[in-house]
Amino acid sequence: MMEEAEIVELLEKNIPDGLLSVVTPRVRKVSAEIAPAIIRKAAETLLGKGARLIIIAAVDAGLDIDLLYHFDLEGKVVVLRVKLGKEKPEIDTVADLTPTAEWAENEAAELCGVRFRDHPKPGHLVLSDKLPEGTFPLGKPFKSKLPDEIGPVAEAVITVGATAPISSLMKRRRVEAGLPPQPPASYSNESQLKEVHELIRQTNFSRQAGYDWKRKKLRGVKK
């Protein structure tokens, strides 16, 4: 009989790269967050130990769709959480690994708009085939939990550590007035700004706000 700690060890050993976090929130439960790219490897790892897939629950969280793969492994519930960005909510199917996934994936596809790559039998499960394309009954607007009005402030604070950074026009006008072009704020110094970015990452706020560090802007559709 595998204990919770042994399940954690199994995941850590077999999917070290894409395992983002793993905890045992209570007795007979293990919860892990994994990268979408390793879903098949993770499922194979559990199925290889005799686990059975109970269900896949899809939750539209605004910016992402959370897929919660629930497995039963020797009486313990193992939940694999995968976050799919709604910019491209796609993931490999596991229906060929375990038949239980076939309907569950179809359900997540038609209710929330997830595309399961290489699904053996794509199509509607409970909704009418006549439903207009792109209509997902459990889909929510593509936006974070922040109110729209706060979005620009959040973006500015995360990007430059200021709600009102200096414009190029103001830089010129400041110099004309005998002031340095910029004050000694974080946005005037690359290493200081890097420190601010790291601090914000540590608070986890940028993730909650849906900040895309590569594109340097908030994810989601703006008003």
Added chain:
Amino acid sequence: MKKYALFLGCMIPQRLPSAELATHKVFNSLGLEIAEMTGYTCCPDPILARLMDRKVALSMSARNLSIAEGQGLDVVVLCNGCYETLWEANEFMKRGETSREINELLAKVGRKYNGTINVRHVVEVLHEDVGIEAIKNQVKKPLGLKLAVHHGCHLFREENGRDIWRKPKQFEELVSATGAEVVRSDVDQLCCGFPTSHVDEEFSLKHNLLPKLERYQHIGVDGIVVVCPACNVQFESGQLALRRYSAKFSIPCLHLVELLALAFGAPSKELSLEFHRSPVSQLVARIG
């Protein structure tokens, strides 16, 4: 020579650099020294940013305070919003649990805040550390102006049990020290509307700014004095925005440090008052 770490915040360098210039002139005249706070961030903003996330707001504030603490200096702020945010963060950081939680985050970027410094509003520094008599002694051009004093909501932020009018009264006394007449009215404590302008500009203009401007115009003030750049922006941009609703005003608005600099005899050209969007030149002309 008393020295302070000057927290400029976001709004002053971007929207009101004339207050930055005036601060240097006034502090210099009074024998006060200023140190820059290299790498500071937004305080952050007391309304929107602080509502976003407690941890991110407190850690940014504590990081700012750690910069001043590293210099062994108290922080002086020119903005009511920055004052409230940093003052409250400083209080929170004196509590063991919060201090531990936030310092754990700061440690990840190589910082620590021990809570050994104070956050001071420029009004407190001028009134308490310099004193009204010393201010009066510096006045070269007594201002024969009739001025409305807009205290600003966050200036009333006070330690539990202390008089919430302490700083607002100090502000009024500082304005009076320039030789100007402080005109009181029943709209003094009405918010300028800056915070609500983020979510409903029309409401903030019609329900906050308009009644204030109407009253000030009726009284016939020469100008409005503030100690907060956000209030200043609201009074100035708001007067322009109100034209959309057929309400025309032409009331100058400026920061206390600019008023003091003028009273101390600084030539208006050296203060770059053209950064203002209200007719401050009209007020300067009256001073002569």
